[in-house]
Amino acid sequence: MEDIKQEIEELRAEIRRHNHYYFVLDQPKISDQEYDQLMQRLLKLEAEYPELVTANSPSQRVGGEAIDQFEKIEHQIPLLSLAKSFSKEELREFDQRVQKSVAGRVEYVVELKIDGLSTSLIYQDGKLIQAATRGNGLIGEDITHNIRTIKSIPLNLEDELDLEVRGEVFIPLDRFVELNHRRVEEGLSRFANPRNAAAGSVRQLDPKVAARRPLDIFIYDSTYIEGQQFKTHSERLDYLEELGFKINPARKVCTEIEEVIEYCQNWTAEREELNYEIDGIVIKVNRLELREQLGATAKHPRWAMAYKFPAQQQETKVKDIEVTVGRTGALTPTAVLEPVLLDGSEVSRATLHNQDYIEEKDVRIGDRVIIEKSGDIIPQVVEVLVEKRDGQQESYHLPQSCPVCQGEVSKVGADYRCLNNNCPSRTEEKVKHFAKRGAMNIEGLGESLVEKLLENGLIADLADLYYLDQKDLVELERMGQKSSQNLLDAIEKSKENSLSRLLFGLGIHHVGSEVARNLAKNFSNLDEIIEADQEELTAIDGVGPKIAQSIISYFSQQENLEIIKKLRQAGVNLEAKTVKQDDLLEGKKFVLTGKLADFTRAEAKREVTELGGRVTGSVSGQTDYLVVGENPGSKYDKAQKLGVEILSEEEFKNIVNS
Template structure:
């Protein structure tokens, strides 16, 4: 084929396939069968492989995912991505309406939109071409995830007018895609995602765009960040313009003449919410007029012209059929309620956490009870209370056992603890849970070695401790259930790759009592190597900020065990790294920040930063972020719904800041 003919054919195929994408993914009105679409796409891929000079940034072939990235670059948003204030009931909505009326005075209307439970993103177009996409981040700085966003077929790679503009939207995972993804993960023995939002966020933060491409994500655009010379005068006109340009917006939006119409819209969606093919967690209410929005203005963290109504946690009644006991890696015995299956917040729930025996007694829970169940944060099922008026007399009191359900050893309750524990170090349940913990994301992060695979390996007598993971061979794995050639190869590569992890990952993975992920990093940074930590005594350990007496005793006791020394030597012989690889922490002496040398506690919900982001920023300036309030605390930073930690800080007369004050200090 001549070059000119090839270029012409490539351009024609790009145009027609992009049109088919728009019809299928935006309009939901496909005009050709899937087989015809696939045939044209294969033809385009072959042509672009032969004539790569004719492949353009808006070619539909970019949606299959490109080269693996080394890291995500930081992106500064040209217009800040502010968070929204929250309303939880009609009173909050009417209070918002009152403030708007006081500030605006003139007649005004609202626009109500479904609050999609996904990941907020910003898309940049130059002369109509999609050039950059970023996460919200802290509202000012996000991460460049352009390569992953290009794989979402409802995002136009070129819009219908040559505008230079920035638009905002919510990337999400449809329920159908979420269910398929989790089914595949479970079949591979991997931990499933907790909810579609986590799955969407995890997909868009993959360094390999092909993974994002395989996850079937979608997006709704909800705003134009810089309107420029578009002539748009209201938010609803802006949404209509997005439709005209080829973007996908949510069609369930509604203009409301007053707050009563808003409340009626909210109440309607409380009932209809489970029927949607995607998750929503509330309703966004905005003043429609852009001129009035400008007059209302913003605070440092949220606009005064918009609010997010958050749905209350759905509560349902079902029957408690049984209480099952599990043994954790530390030997703690945890009761779990087995329920008559019931739909809660869009999913079927059959189990709920009961935490410990004291909670069962406090709530007077009996086998056979009618119980009220909700999902805490729309994620974790829990029993709210029982309905004693529904008792028939056939209910049975639950009694905790005296011996371990796994190994039969006598259970003990250690001083100062609520949980019953099995203290048999050879308890098979504890060994299995310890292995699962070792390979988990916050520990050695061995992808492909999930709970089901670990259980198979343990049951097959292939692993007895964590060092055995590094002795696994192709021959041992290939005969296991659902372990084909590719799965085995990928797993062995993941195991080999984990050897290079920094020391804190290994420390956390070992499961030393009282040593969490944060403490593991602190210890790794301070000592630098496993050898140095093994030599440390209790006095040296307690001299480190955040290491108390109990933790120090536990660390010393662990390293004094002959079994622990043998295990570490085995891991070292297998090539597992024993050194800290991260940056050296900033000391108070090296920083001139207000936070340097101070002990700070974060509590409540932060709007512009996650708790982890705030913690990292404070620690980078030489501060120490603690988990509890005490007389040694220098400062408490309180977000929304701050509870007992804030109350204790006030009782102690400690200094308390809000998030806005913290951000001012962080940005100096």
């Protein structure tokens, strides 16, 4: 038995060593076949002697048992976000603030800002015991089961010491391309970009899923290392590298801000050469004692700054212009492009907004154009390279009839609109809008399922959702007994929604969630709104003549009244208060801070007001709850001082869903 135990330990040590060579140093010492033989031998021995299996064995990287839910972990030292700069001038201003606040020479460490998922790793006696997401900076989620699968993370350190390190989980670009290719072959959808793929991978309940994803990590800092004292950040990184952690080799110590600026400019030009995504440069004061002097605000350390790259642009060709029809009938033109990689995502389409935008930019089919992501989210054409025209380009004008139903099109303001209320495309968009979170919140009714329901003739309008039958649903692709029952349960539950949600969900032009709430507050049921005239409607806060006319027009159309009739017969609530709407939060005042993962600010506010509560902009002694998202501001500190109850997003969801 001792011989077996010794062989297992020797195998583990050898595999760990080769993992370090391959995944950290990128210097493999043996072939893949030889590595596989070592791992197979270890797996065989551990299968025969399960009592010798340990949590930190290399064999455990394949993924252990799935978990039921993510546990919350409070960070002992908050993971603060970084203040951002976008120009040389802002970097110089940062340097001036630092120089004025400390005595002596200041040098900076500059590092590539990896576009991934921030993670905290805790070791005890040299063994990895816990890993957590950044979360809101104060509270993260336990992702230890998934982090163990990343081969560039040591499960055991050579030295048996306690420490916490922080790093950025990412997926290399070449492995990302392979991952998407594999998903397509398996009939799965592509990941939009490496960051989303990495974030989704570490938040899997089943670690076997994460183990199949090509996750990697760069460690960028440590909050404490048992028995070690360092004068500079660069010394600490060097020590972490000696311990076996993967540290980005592109870091540099700069003695003045102009050297920092040069580093930023160089990487702005050279970032395309990397095999991973970066979205900027991190600049940190190197001497740790100076960091102590500079301190931090509630949101950012004063000793660090992130330099953000300018919006990335790419040249490509407009192959065609396609038109989609929205729920209000608006025709939206989209440029079909030769695919290009932009900010880590393959882009093959870009919005052209409307006909006026096409004419203003003079976009033609066949043009070479410059595209960029607006706010790093929505690709759009920003420039036409007129000098590259060869006479083959074609001017474009939106069609005079609807491209979907061939119905009449009319120009309304800047938009061209299909006037056919029964246009299939409009119907599809109406159902999608009706089901979304801010409206009727029908969980499980995503866009693809709406398309299937319409394609298979199971629904013809949004009211038909309430007449679906399980025997029809189970015939749809990927809809078994359980998933179809879950959908029917969610549809049934939506019948109890408030009148304001229903009004918003109907998709009446110009009637947003705020107007819908005001209408529900001033009328006792939907019938009163249907019968209201222009004068009654414009008396409502936020309802002007344009909105009033839109409401009257909607309810004057027979097909819309038929939808209301079907909703009524199905038992959908048409009253200003539902049976279960008991004003659970009546009189309660909420304040929101930071970015929420599952709600926009408007959606969170709507959830509170639906239950009778109020959302205010600042924390005071009258505040009942502060809801904390990612990157909370000074409101968090003030709430603590005043004793205001602080809710995580999960706790907030529990309240509004109760």
